Amino acid sequence: MQTDDFAGRPSGFDVAVIGAGIVGCALARAFTLAGARVVLLEKAADVLDGASKGNSAILHTGFDAPEGSVELACVREGNALYHDIRGRLGLPLLRAGAMVLAWNEAQVANLPALMDQALTNGVTDIEPLTAAQARALEPALSPAVCGGFRVPGEHLIDPWSAAHGYLAQALANGAVLMRQSEVLAARRSGDTWHLATTSGEVSASLVINAAGLWGDEVDRRVTGESWFTIKPRKGQFVVYDKSAAALAGHILLPVPTTITKGVVVCRTAFGNLLVGPTAEEQDDRDHAAVDRPTLQALMRRGVEILPALAGHEVTAVYAGLRPGTEEKDYRIRTDLAPGYICVGGIRSTGLSAALGIAAHVLRLSGLGAAPLADPVWPVMPNISVDGPRDWQSPGHGGVVCHCELVTRREIEAALTGPLAAGSLAGLKRRTRVTMGRCQGFYCSAGLAQITEGRLAQPMLGPDHG
Amino acid sequence: MAEPEVIVIGGGPAGLAAATDLARAGRRVTVLDREPAMGGIPRHCGHYPFGMREFHRLLRGPDYAARLGQVALAAGVTFRTGCTVTALHPGGVIDITDTDGPATIGARVVLLATGVRETSRAARLIGGQKPGAVLSTGALQGLVYLNGQRPFGRPVILGSELVAFSALLTCRHAGIRPLAMIEPGDRITAPGPARWLAWLLGVPVHLHSDIAAIHGRSHVDGVSLTGPSGSRDLDADGVIVTGGFRPEASLIRASHLALDPGSGGPVIDRWGRLSDPAYFAAGNLLRGVETAGWCWSEGRRTARAILAALQDRLPPGGGGRVVLDHPALRLALPQANPALSIGAALGITFPFNLLLGIPLYHRLAQQALQ
Numbered sequence: 105m106q107t108d109d110f111a112g113r114p115s116g117f118d119v120a121v122i123g124a125g126i127v128g129c130a131l132a133r134a135f136t137l138a139g140a141r142v143v144l145l146e147k148a149a150d151v152l153d154g155a156s157k158g159n160s161a162i163l164h165t166g167f168d169a170p171e172g173s174v175e176l177a178c179v180r181e182g183n184a185l186y187h188d189i190r191g192r193l194g195l196p197l198l199r200a201g202a203m204v205l206a207w208n209e210a211q212v213a214n215l216p217a218l219m220d221q222a223l224t225n226g227v228t229d230i231e232p233l234t235a236a237q238a239r240a241l242e243p244a245l246s247p248a249v250c251g252g253f254r255v256p257g258e259h260l261i262d263p264w265s266a267a268h269g270y271l272a273q274a275l276a277n278g279a280v281l282m283r284q285s286e287v288l289a290a291r292r293s294g295d296t297w298h299l300a301t302t303s304g305e306v307s308a309s310l311v312i313n314a315a316g317l318w319g320d321e322v323d324r325r326v327t328g329e330s331w332f333t334i335k336p337r338k339g340q341f342v343v344y345d346k347s348a349a350a351l352a353g354h355i356l357l358p359v360p361t362t363i364t365k366g367v368v369v370c371r372t373a374f375g376n377l378l379v380g381p382t383a384e385e386q387d388d389r390d391h392a393a394v395d396r397p398t399l400q401a402l403m404r405r406g407v408e409i410l411p412a413l414a415g416h417e418v419t420a421v422y423a424g425l426r427p428g429t430e431e432k433d434y435r436i437r438t439d440l441a442p443g444y445i446c447v448g449g450i451r452s453t454g455l456s457a458a459l460g461i462a463a464h465v466l467r468l469s470g471l472g473a474a475p476l477a478d479p480v481w482p483v484m485p486n487i488s489v490d491g492p493r494d495w496q497s498p499g500h501g502g503v504v505c506h507c508e509l510v511t512r513r514e515i516e517a518a519l520t521g522p523l524a525a526g527s528l529a530g531l532k533r534r535t536r537v538t539m540g541r542c543q544g545f546y547c548s549a550g551l552a553q554i555t556e557g558r559l560a561q562p563m564l565g566p567d568h569g
Numbered sequence: 570m571a572e573p574e575v576i577v578i579g580g581g582p583a584g585l586a587a588a589t590d591l592a593r594a595g596r597r598v599t600v601l602d603r604e605p606a607m608g609g610i611p612r613h614c615g616h617y618p619f620g621m622r623e624f625h626r627l628l629r630g631p632d633y634a635a636r637l638g639q640v641a642l643a644a645g646v647t648f649r650t651g652c653t654v655t656a657l658h659p660g661g662v663i664d665i666t667d668t669d670g671p672a673t674i675g676a677r678v679v680l681l682a683t684g685v686r687e688t689s690r691a692a693r694l695i696g697g698q699k700p701g702a703v704l705s706t707g708a709l710q711g712l713v714y715l716n717g718q719r720p721f722g723r724p725v726i727l728g729s730e731l732v733a734f735s736a737l738l739t740c741r742h743a744g745i746r747p748l749a750m751i752e753p754g755d756r757i758t759a760p761g762p763a764r765w766l767a768w769l770l771g772v773p774v775h776l777h778s779d780i781a782a783i784h785g786r787s788h789v790d791g792v793s794l795t796g797p798s799g800s801r802d803l804d805a806d807g808v809i810v811t812g813g814f815r816p817e818a819s820l821i822r823a824s825h826l827a828l829d830p831g832s833g834g835p836v837i838d839r840w841g842r843l844s845d846p847a848y849f850a851a852g853n854l855l856r857g858v859e860t861a862g863w864c865w866s867e868g869r870r871t872a873r874a875i876l877a878a879l880q881d882r883l884p885p886g887g888g889g890r891v892v893l894d895h896p897a898l899r900l901a902l903p904q905a906n907p908a909l910s911i912g913a914a915l916g917i918t919f920p921f922n923l924l925l926g927i928p929l930y931h932r933l934a935q936q937a938l939q
Binding site: 417496501 | 603666668670671687691694695698701702710711712716782786817819
């Protein structure tokens with residue numbers, strides 16, 4: 105079985121990052137490249153198991169972020185950094201552009217203020233659109249559209265390969281990943297934190313809390329109290345068949361409210377069409393359930409925006425949890441305890457902002473180590489529509505998942521190495537296996553054979569197989 | 570190897586039957602299948618009854634699948650397994666990929682016999698979380714019969730089509746005891762003897778019921794049901810989502826070929842020919858779901874039409890399309906040829922008795938002996 109090898113790790117780290125979501129992965133990368141010895145602690149069997157497992161996969165520009173916020177600064181910097189590094193890490197980018205669309209006169213009246221905000225936020229390439237212009241650019245759009253504006257810089261990415269890529273680079277340059285390692289308590293002696301985890305004690309000079317949905321709880325476990333409260337906000341999504349992707353080239357955004365960016369219709373990096381999310385407050389941080397009436401409402405909304413969507417099949421449905429807090433902005437603080445930085449309340453913009461958050465936190469930390477002179481740049485395998493896939497090259501060992509054309513060689517690669525999948529969900533995020541139309545009708549049996557004894561959290565239950 | 574005159578995509582009963590007859594008529598035929606062996610769905614169904622129509626004896630699915638393959642090979646058919654078709658182009662040109670990588674091949678005629686799949690849990694919008702151990706019948710049979718695995722011990726079965734009872738037999742084979750069968754409608758969809766099978770195996774059938782939510786993060790911790798007497802929870806550790814068959818037509822959707830909005834399969838004319846006359850279709854790709862024997866018969870009929878096409882005896886394609894666009898017609902068996910409907914009417918009760926009546930008596934006899 106693939107487990108993280110803790111035996112060879114150094115006894116003390118410069119930095120311990122708690123939580124291997126998109127933010128934790130970006131933090132591990134930034135501090136490793138800055139010359140620190142980093143350990144990344146994750147309580148689940150695999151990385152990206154919390155808030156980062158379900159989002160809308162948009163690389164935002166920050167055009168609608170609150171003026172002067174930390175969030176805006178991090179989204180702007182994170183977006184630019186993604187463009188800078190994605191080529192070397194092999195990360196995809198679907199240059200879609202977004203349209204903010206108004207569907208009634210009240211929303212039309214809001215458009216000038218939104219465009220002003222975009223300009224204030226430094227997003228200067230926006231273009232106002234009449235209803236006719238919007239429909240000329242997107243012929244499948246409903247005639248009910250009243251107008252809007254275009255944000256050319258909003259793009260689509262693979263939310264998982266991005267985080268895996270950041271972490272893979274950290275690991276390739278000396279960082280240590282410890283999964284199934286929940287932080288239980290912390291004690292500081294001198295300049296060192298001693299973290300008691302479910303995998304034993306870990307010591308580090310600096311502890312960074314990137315625990316997402318459990319950020320307030322980790323705050324308490326480290327400092328004894330928490331200065332904010334996580335208020336999970338659920339988003340449900342419907343993923344349509346690849347046949348629907350031709351209906352929308354742009355990311356179709358509604359006029360946002362103060363609570364949410366609203367229901368988005370956009371392609372995915374994997375060639376599907378996505379409708380979502382909802383915004384539903386709940387107390388439960390572990391369970392993100394979908395429900396039929398809400399999914400049906402999303403589908404109705406999708407058809408209102410793109411009438412031709414009615415004839416297309418649903419491939420998947422999912423729900424994600426955003427780690428919202430009492431306030432809208434990120435909750436980043438360095439003054440709660442010595443050698444401790446809390447990076448909390450990273451809501452729906454975390455994917456876009458992660459690299460910017462990491463750069464921001466690195467600056468806040470005042471880390472004095474020397475940056476790596478010649479870091480390793482691992483290249484992530486491409487599973488998106490933005491580039492050739494493994495099935496297109498010889499020796500792939502056969503196609504295992506026919507709907508998503510996932511090869512045996514891709515699955516083997518995802519089950520080996522320092523970032524080997526720890527669960528079926530993790531394997532799906534790395535390869536897209538079983539995530540297509542048939543949802544495992546064909547490949548489950550073959551997959552169970554390939555993964556047997558190789559996942560920390562087995563595909564079948566503990567008593568079966 | 571000489572270029573094939575006919576490429577068959579899908580080595581299930583329909584595809585193998587057509588390939589066999591075409592090879593016997595002296596045609597060069599290659600069958601492509603994405604699985605490691607020929608046989609299609611029956612290869613995964615380790616229970617009776619298959620083969621009465623074709624071999625005049627009762628066989629288990631895998632034995633039946635193997636026989637179909639042996640007969641085709643003996644007739645001179647070329648097999649290519651582990652081969653995935655990735656695109657269909659005009660004029661019978663197709664893209665494939667296998668371990669050697671991608672390639673483009675072609676033939677005068679391409680027969681699509683890609684069958685059906687069950688509607689997934691996601692497409693049914695079943696609520697709750699997404700733990701493992703929520704399986705289609707196809708996935709369950711693969712795990713049980715091909716791998717010898719036992720994915721759960723006390724699942725619920727959603728649906729009451731014939732395939733739900735196939736799932737029940739599969740559970741019995743693996744020592745799995747389903748807690749209940751859940752049917753949203755007001756009666757069991759499968760005909761006649763099927764309901765006795767559930768009763769015989771002591772599995773309660775809940776009509777007018779549905780799964781509102783599946784609970785559990787990594788594994789199933791229970792399901793919530795809605796029903797006539799309100800909602801309640803069952804302590805299930807798995808869910809089998811059965812039936813709701815839909816054509817495996819994703820290649821057609823992504824191609825130049827016309828799709829029939831009624832069946833979800835391709836538009837065909839009375840010879841089983843698609844909007845591009847280089848393509849034909851046969852088997853369950855054309856409808857909800859029928860028995861293996863039915864698909865086999867249709868494969869043979871379509872082979873005759875393909876033979877006529879190869880001899881330039883068919884009128885030019887493009888005319889006489891029949892599009893069925895009414896939900897009530899989705900279960901209709903013949904798409905175009907009225908002569909088929911008589912065969913369908915005769916064929917329907919007999920195979921159902923075979924499928925369920927005989928195994929039922931077989932089980933009863935076994936239990937009496939014990």
